[in-house]
Amino acid sequence: VSSNPCSSLQNILIVNALKIMRRCAILSCCLFLHLINLTVTKDTPMVDFVWEVRETDLLAKQNGEMMYSPEFRTYNDSVEHSWMLRxxxxxxxxxxxxxxxLSLCYNGQAVVETKYQLYLNNKFNRYTHGGLTSDVFPGDESRCWGYDHFISREVVLDKAKGYLFGDKVKIGVRIQSDPIRMSNVEEYSGVLIKSLNRQRVLGKYADLILDSSRGVWQAHKVIVSSQSAVIDEKLSNVTDKYPIRVVISDEYCADVGSVLQFVYTGSVNNSSESVKDLVNCAHNLKIDSLKSFCEDELLNNVTCENLIDRFILSHRYQLPTLKAVLMNYVSHTKCSTIRYDIKEKLKNFPDLLLEITSFLLNN
Known part of the structure; x- marks a missing residue:
C-alpha cells in the first residue's frame, strides 16, 4: 500500500473520472433512445378538427372542472396518434x-412532436387563436399543452362578439397530419350512413315523400335520386315546393320501406321470400345496386322446388348470373319433375321455355 498522498489523490481522481464517463455514456444512450421515439413532422400538411360545445355545458362547469372533446386521430409516417381537446x-x-x-392532449404512450394551432371560430371572421406552435408530447401524465388564459369567458358568452353559433361554441385545432388512411375513410363512411338513416327515420330535413298503399315514407331527394334513375328523372322535371310527393303503386313497388332502408344503409332485414318484391322494385325504379343485392340473395339455397320460380325471376328482371347458375344446377342435379314443371309453369314465358329446353337437350 502506497503512503504517498499524491498517489492516493491521483487514484481518487481517476475513479471519479471513470464514474463521470460512465454516467455520461448512460445519459447519452437514454437521450438517443428518447430522440428515436420522436415523430419529426416538418413537412406534414395541416388538418382541422372542430369541436362544438353547447352554451349550457359551458355555463354548467365550475372553476377547475374540465371538458374533453371526442377523440380524433392524426397520421404521421403511417403512425396513428390519438388526441383530444381539453x-x-x-x-x-x-x-x-x-x-x-384550452389545451391539446395526446392520448398515446410514445413521445411525439407536432405543430398545432388552437382557435375559436367566429362568425365575423375574427378568430381567436394561440398562434402556430410546436411542442413535444411525452406520452405521460404531462401530455397536455395549451393556454390557461386562452380567452375571456365573458367575451365567449357575449353574443355580440360572434363566438356563439346559435347555442354552440366552435373550438378548433389545426394540426399536422398525413392524409387519412382508407380504413378510417371506411369507418367514417359507416358513421355517415348511420347518421343519414337516422335522419330519415326521424323525418328530419326531409324534402321527398314516397306514397304507397302500404304507407308514407319521408326521405331526402338527393340521396334517393342518386340511387334511382327513375326517381331522378321524375324529380328533374318537378318545380313544386318542398316536400315533393311521389306516388308509387304496389305493382310498381310493393315494399318501399325496404327499398329506402337499402338505399340508406346498403342492407335490408327482410327474409328471402320478400326478395321477389325487392327485385321488382329494383328493376322498376332502376336501382342497380339493389338489383345486384337481390340477385346475390337468389343465388342462395337453390332447390328443385324453387328452381322454376327463380328461372322466371332471372328472365323477367334480366339477371344473367342467376340464370347461368340455375342452368348449371339443372345440368348437375336430378330434379324428377323438372320437365313437367317447365311445361306447366312456363306457358307464359315461351322464350325462357325454349331456352331451358334447348339447354336440357344439349346437356
Whole structure:
C-alpha cells in the first residue's frame, strides 16, 4: 500500500473520472433512445378538427372542472396518434375564474412532436387563436399543452362578439397530419350512413315523400335520386315546393320501406321470400345496386322446388348470373319433375321455355 498522498489523490481522481464517463455514456444512450421515439413532422400538411360545445355545458362547469372533446386521430409516417381537446370554461386554477383554459392532449404512450394551432371560430371572421406552435408530447401524465388564459369567458358568452353559433361554441385545432388512411375513410363512411338513416327515420330535413298503399315514407331527394334513375328523372322535371310527393303503386313497388332502408344503409332485414318484391322494385325504379343485392340473395339455397320460380325471376328482371347458375344446377342435379314443371309453369314465358329446353337437350 502506497503512503504517498499524491498517489492516493491521483487514484481518487481517476475513479471519479471513470464514474463521470460512465454516467455520461448512460445519459447519452437514454437521450438517443428518447430522440428515436420522436415523430419529426416538418413537412406534414395541416388538418382541422372542430369541436362544438353547447352554451349550457359551458355555463354548467365550475372553476377547475374540465371538458374533453371526442377523440380524433392524426397520421404521421403511417403512425396513428390519438388526441383530444381539453377545455376549462371557468378557469383551471382557483385564482383564475374569468378566463377559459384550452389545451391539446395526446392520448398515446410514445413521445411525439407536432405543430398545432388552437382557435375559436367566429362568425365575423375574427378568430381567436394561440398562434402556430410546436411542442413535444411525452406520452405521460404531462401530455397536455395549451393556454390557461386562452380567452375571456365573458367575451365567449357575449353574443355580440360572434363566438356563439346559435347555442354552440366552435373550438378548433389545426394540426399536422398525413392524409387519412382508407380504413378510417371506411369507418367514417359507416358513421355517415348511420347518421343519414337516422335522419330519415326521424323525418328530419326531409324534402321527398314516397306514397304507397302500404304507407308514407319521408326521405331526402338527393340521396334517393342518386340511387334511382327513375326517381331522378321524375324529380328533374318537378318545380313544386318542398316536400315533393311521389306516388308509387304496389305493382310498381310493393315494399318501399325496404327499398329506402337499402338505399340508406346498403342492407335490408327482410327474409328471402320478400326478395321477389325487392327485385321488382329494383328493376322498376332502376336501382342497380339493389338489383345486384337481390340477385346475390337468389343465388342462395337453390332447390328443385324453387328452381322454376327463380328461372322466371332471372328472365323477367334480366339477371344473367342467376340464370347461368340455375342452368348449371339443372345440368348437375336430378330434379324428377323438372320437365313437367317447365311445361306447366312456363306457358307464359315461351322464350325462357325454349331456352331451358334447348339447354336440357344439349346437356
Amino acid at each position: 377545455l376549462s370554461p371557468h378557469g383551471r386554477k382557483p385564482d383564475d375564474t374569468e378566463n377559459c383554459s
